[in-house]
Structure formats: C-alpha cells, structure tokens
Amino acid sequence: MPRRRRGGLRRNPDVRLISLVVNGKTVELDRPTALLDYLDTLDVNPRTVAVEHNGEIIPRTSFTRITLREGDRLEIVRMVGGGGR
Numbered sequence: 001m002p003r004r005r006r007g008g009l010r011r012n013p014d015v016r017l018i019s020l021v022v023n024g025k026t027v028e029l030d031r032p033t034a035l036l037d038y039l040d041t042l043d044v045n046p047r048t049v050a051v052e053h054n055g056e057i058i059p060r061t062s063f064t065r066i067t068l069r070e071g072d073r074l075e076i077v078r079m080v081g082g083g084g085r
Contacts, residue, residue, distance in 0.1 A: 018070040035066035039076070050077045 017028040029038070035053070039046050051058045052075040053066055068074065
C-alpha cells in the first residue's frame with residue numbers, strides 16, 4: 001500500500017521510490033499507484049473531491065484510469081458545503 005516516506009527507505013539504494021507533487025508538496029510513493037488507491041490512503045472519498053492531474057481536470061468517471069507516476073503533479077480539492085442563509 002502506498003505511503004508517504006521520510007528518511008529511512010530513501011537512504012536504501014535497493015529501494016526506489018517515485019516522487020510526485022501533490023498540492024504543492026513533494027510526496028514519495030513505493031511504486032506507481034492508482035489514483036483511487038492513493039485517495040483511499042488519504043481517507044478521501046472520491047465523490048467529494050475534484051482532481052487535476054498534470055494540468056488536466058479529471059472527470060470522476062475517469063479516476064479509475066489514472067495511475068500516479070514519477071514526476072506527476074496532482075491537485076486535490078475537497079468540496080465544502082455551506083454558505084446558505
């Protein structure tokens with residue numbers, strides 16, 4: 001299962017992590033990871049977010065087609081209700 005890493009494995013030459021940018025921050029994953037799996041690790045319901053992958057807004061119906069890879073850029077925006085009077 002993909003995890004954010006700090007230190008440890010980065011120093012091990014036998015382990016190769018992939019690096020990508022999520023919401024402006026560098027994230028390292030164990031391997032290329034399906035978008036839905038990554039959202040699951042964040043405890044994010046895919047129905048409550050908008051996702052931009054490498055500059056392209058991804059329709060929810062296409063989330064299953066996206067695999068996060070080395071160098072990708074991802075923006076995840078949560079929908080927030082409210083504002084009614």
